[in-house]
Amino acid sequence: MTTDDEWLWYGGRVCLDFVNTLRDRWLALPRETLREPADLVRWLRGVDLLADGAHGASESALRSAVALREAIDRAVLCAVDGELPTPADITVINQASAAAPRPVPHLSVKDGQLESSRAPHAAEDAAGGLGLVAQDAIELLLSPELRRVRICGSERCALRFVDRSPAHNRRWCSMTRCGNRTKVRLHQARSRARD
Structure with missing residues (x-):
């Protein structure tokens, strides 16, 4: 696996992060990272949404x-723009x-008191794992955090992210991935224009 395939x-x-499994959305033919069922399983395991021994x-x-x-x-993009998603x-x-699997309630003792907690849950199959992704999307669509969803400012990226920066002005999916590359490219272009 190369760095670009991670x-x-x-x-x-x-x-x-799931939406970002389709890369280079700015191209006419974006790059698919979920090419086979094993890729989906690997991604779901990478975010701990599949239980150990889960079905492929x-x-x-x-x-x-x-x-x-x-x-x-x-x-998400419709909702960010103030529109309603399509019924489909x-x-x-x-x-x-x-x-999605139901969370399993657990009983615990904290500060001498009984309390209930929900154990982190993982799915037994890909459909359950995708259900957990869908539940996260529903939570995002209904939360104020939706207003902070951005698309990377690099013309060669288009990854989606939540801007949690203190000033709410994050432009890049990652400073190391796109921010620095874009700044270097713009600096080189300005230098060439001066010469």
Whole structure:
């Protein structure tokens, strides 16, 4: 695996990291990183959404994953622009969310008191893992954090991310990935123009 094939975790939300599995959206033919069912399993394991020993994914699960990814992307971008997502995208997200495993309540003692907590949960199959991604998308779509979703300012990127910078003015998916590259490219262009 080359560096360009590694998963990128700049989104700030699992649903945006999932959207970012389609790279180079600015190209006529973006680069797909979920090419086979094993890629989907590897990604879901990378974000701890699949339990140890969980079942692999099928071609059908991969097609569902791609459909969910694009529905999330369209819904988030519509909502950021103040529009409502399409009924079709809402249906795709809701159907995927329904497959998520229920969190398991746990009883614990804290400061001498009984309390309930929800154990982190992972799915037993790809559909359940995608359901957890869909639930994260629903939470994002309904949260004030939605107003902070951005698209990387590099003309050669288009990754989506949540801007959690103190001044809310983050432009790049990552300073090391796109920010520095863009600044170097612009500096070189200015230097050439002066010469």
